[in-house]
Amino acid sequence: MTKKTWSPDIFDALFQTNPDPWNFENSLYEQEKLSRLLSCLPKQQINFCVELGCAVGVGTKALAARCGRVLAVDASSTALHMARNRCSDLKNVKFFEGFLPEDYPISAVGGCDVIVISEVLYFMAPGDIKKLVERIMESLSQAATLMTVNWTGETDTPCTGDEAAECFIQACHQYHWVTDHTERGETYRLDRLRCAAP
Secondary structure (H helix, E strand, C coil): CCCCCCCHHHHHHHHHHCCCCCCCCCCHHHHHHHHHHHHCCCCCCEEEEEEECCCCCHHHHHHHHHEEEEEEEECCHHHHHHHHHHCCCCCCEEEEECCCCCCCCHHHHCCCCEEEEECCHHHCCHHHHHHHHHHHHHHCCCCCEEEEEEECCCCCCCCCHHHHHHHHHHHHHCCCEEEEEEEECCCEEEEEEEECCC
């Protein structure tokens, strides 16, 4: 098992070999997970959502139906090309190519209501998860919501889904962000965090 964060080249190779390597379009797991994610979003109007790890844009399109604007971020240029094609008819979606945590778009994220981090964290080494939290906290208002989803089955990634989720949550605690909702599916966990600072 490698402990280094997966590079963009690894993801590009995956998407070039198979345009939908995780079967986002047809997997019952992916459909259930996305449905649960959407149901756990804040009930009030979401003006601006940032999606970290948009892949081929299936979740992006669903988020765009709920949110005034969506900024979708991915490290893979191959995946982003497919995501742009999928969402080409949507005027409220913009894409950004960047490798997390280094390329987290701090200046572009200001004022967002929700950050969605679905199936991303366990591809990162623990140190990089903590760096990502630092960058997120530089850009996030206390009224915003953080949503994470992680696969909890066997994996050859730097962290398991549970390890990645707990690392992220513990790093957020240092900034007074706490989990206000957690649920588990058969092979995933969903965590929602909000700021508890007075």
